Amino acid sequence: MKETILSGMQPSGELHIGNLESALKNWVRIQNDYNMYCCIADWHSLTSDHVNTGILKERVRELAVDYLAAGLDPETCAIFVQSDVKEHAELHLLFSMLITVPTLTRLPTYLEKKDEKGLDSYGFLGYPVLQAADICVYNADKVPVGKDQEKHIWLAADLAKRFNSLYGETLVEPQALLTKIPIIPGIDGRKMSKSYGNHIPLAAAEEDTAALILKMFTDPKKIRRGDPGTPEKCPVYHLHRVYSPNPAEEIAPSCRNGELGCVDCKKALAKNLNQSLRPFREKRVVIEKNHDYIWDILKKGAERARDRAAEVMAKVRAAMKLDYY
Numbered sequence: 370m371k372e373t374i375l376s377g378m379q380p381s382g383e384l385h386i387g388n389l390e391s392a393l394k395n396w397v398r399i400q401n402d403y404n405m406y407c408c409i410a411d412w413h414s415l416t417s418d419h420v421n422t423g424i425l426k427e428r429v430r431e432l433a434v435d436y437l438a439a440g441l442d443p444e445t446c447a448i449f450v451q452s453d454v455k456e457h458a459e460l461h462l463l464f465s466m467l468i469t470v471p472t473l474t475r476l477p478t479y480l481e482k483k484d485e486k487g488l489d490s491y492g493f494l495g496y497p498v499l500q501a502a503d504i505c506v507y508n509a510d511k512v513p514v515g516k517d518q519e520k521h522i523w524l525a526a527d528l529a530k531r532f533n534s535l536y537g538e539t540l541v542e543p544q545a546l547l548t549k550i551p552i553i554p555g556i557d558g559r560k561m562s563k564s565y566g567n568h569i570p571l572a573a574a575e576e577d578t579a580a581l582i583l584k585m586f587t588d589p590k591k592i593r594r595g596d597p598g599t600p601e602k603c604p605v606y607h608l609h610r611v612y613s614p615n616p617a618e619e620i621a622p623s624c625r626n627g628e629l630g631c632v633d634c635k636k637a638l639a640k641n642l643n644q645s646l647r648p649f650r651e652k653r654v655v656i657e658k659n660h661d662y663i664w665d666i667l668k669k670g671a672e673r674a675r676d677r678a679a680e681v682m683a684k685v686r687a688a689m690k691l692d693y694y
Contacts, residue, residue, distance in 0.1 A: 372510035373677075374399070374546065375503060377408030377451070380428035381417070384435045385568035386642070387553040387561035389649075390611060395513055395548045397440035405446035406507050406674055407436060409667075412451050412458070413500070416493040417486065433663050435571060438653035447677075449670035451503065456678035460502035460685065461495070467531045468498060477520070486564075501525035504543050505532075506678045511546035519545045536688035540681075551611045554604035558586040571646065572653060578646070579639035582608075587631045594630030605634055612641045 376396050378388065396407065409432050411425055429450055436448055451457055473479060473494050482488050504512055504525045512522050522545040529540040554560065555567025562568060569581050585605050591598035600606035600621045609616040620637070623629035656663070686692045 371402070371404045373507055373541075374403040374405045374511050374513060375408065375507050375509040375543075376405070376513055377410045377413075377503065378432060379410045379414040380425060380432045381414050382428065382563050383568075383570045383572060384432070385561055385563065385570050386646070387555075387568065388435075389439065389571055390553050391515060391550045392513070393436070393439040393441075396446075399513065399546075400441060400446045403511070406509070406677070407441060407446050407448045407670075408451050408503060408674075409433060409436075409449070410451045410503070413496065416490065416496050417482075417488060419490075419492070429667075430660070430663055433667055434653055434657050437656050437663075437666070438649050443666045443670060447670040447673040448666055449674045450667055453667070453671035454506075454674045454678050456506050456675070456682045457499065457502050459682060460506045461499045463685065463689070464498050464502050464505075464528050464532075465495060467528055467535075470494070473497065476524075497521065497524050498528070501528045505529050505540050506681055507674070508541040508677075508681050509543050510541055511544050513546040513548055515550040516547060519547065532685075532688075539684050539688040552607045553611070554607050556581055556585045556604075558604045569642075572650060575643040575647075578643055579636070582635050582639040582642065583632070585635060587634075588624075591624075591627075591631060594632075595627045597627045598624040598629075598631075600624045605631070605638055608642065609634075609638055612638065612645050614641075 376392070378384075378392065384393075396405070399405075409429050411429055414425065414428075415422070433448060437443070441448060476497060478497070479494065482493070500521060501524055504522070505528065512525070514522060522543055526542040526544065529542045532540050533542075555562065555565055556569070557565065557567040559565055559567060569578060573581070582605075587605055588598045588600075588603040590596070591603075600616075603624070606616065606620060606624065609620050613620060620629065620634065624634065683692070
């Protein structure tokens with residue numbers, strides 16, 4: 370039997386090339402090898418913005434379009450909206466009894482975002498518990514993540530282990546399915562992120578993508594054409610390694626000897642990046658026009674997800690002696 374996998378993203382705005390390379394491409398690659406559930410985590414998005422909920426419906430739709438355009442097959446994996454499966458909230462509530470507040474306040478992600486974004490709500494504090502419920506409500510065997518996200522899966526595994534020790538073997542203790550993620554720097558050299566405003570949107574027009582590439586930071590010691598560069602220290606070169614055919618032979622040597630100027634280097638990257646994204650963008654335009662098709666996929670995906678989650682929650686209630694009737 371195939372193992373079960375749970376993946377998901379928040380509908381927090383336009384996806385960028387970092388999302389594609391760090392997650393979506395891997396999901397598409399492994400979707401036929403696992404029993405896969407792909408969540409659009411709308412409840413999670415409320416932990417950072419619970420005021421502007423009027424934009425959520427459009428963002429959910431846009432994220433579903435991106436999932437499909439990237440190559441996720443709704444016949445193979447269940448694509449659904451988190452809030453359509455109420456069992457997530459039920460298991461979150463039950464898990465919240467098994468973890469202490471000091472444990473949550475010590476988590477690095479809580480400390481970082483609390484200071485960075487001024488978030489201090491009960492919902493934000495419990496974000497990792499809801500994330501654990503997202504995983505365990507499907508008895509997911511694995512969660513595909515990069516090495517930097519592995520700690521999130523540890524908490525889910527720990528909560529499943531605590532549950533099992535108290536109530537008997539009921540929940541799978543999930544493991545991280547580590548995937549190698551290429552370095553995707555933003556235009557300012559930091560990790561690409563919407564919160565930094567340094568991202569390159571997947572759905573951007575080709576001319577807009579080229580304009581963003583021209584703004585990218587480069588090797589700070591290469592000031593003008595003719596100056597020798599150090600490709601390994603240049604964010605532009607890191608993207609060349611992802612999107613250009615032979616960067617080690619065609620880009621790096623002429624950068625090091627000063628023959629290749631930064632503007633020409635960026636133009637070459639923009640051309641290769643746009644060429645790589647063209648199939649995704651063309652498919653996206655077609656899918657986006659069919660609103661009924663998108664919502665139908667999400668409804669059917671939610672039905673499949675609810676079937677699985679209801680089965681797991683029936684076992685959870687029975688183990689906890691909460692099945693009174």
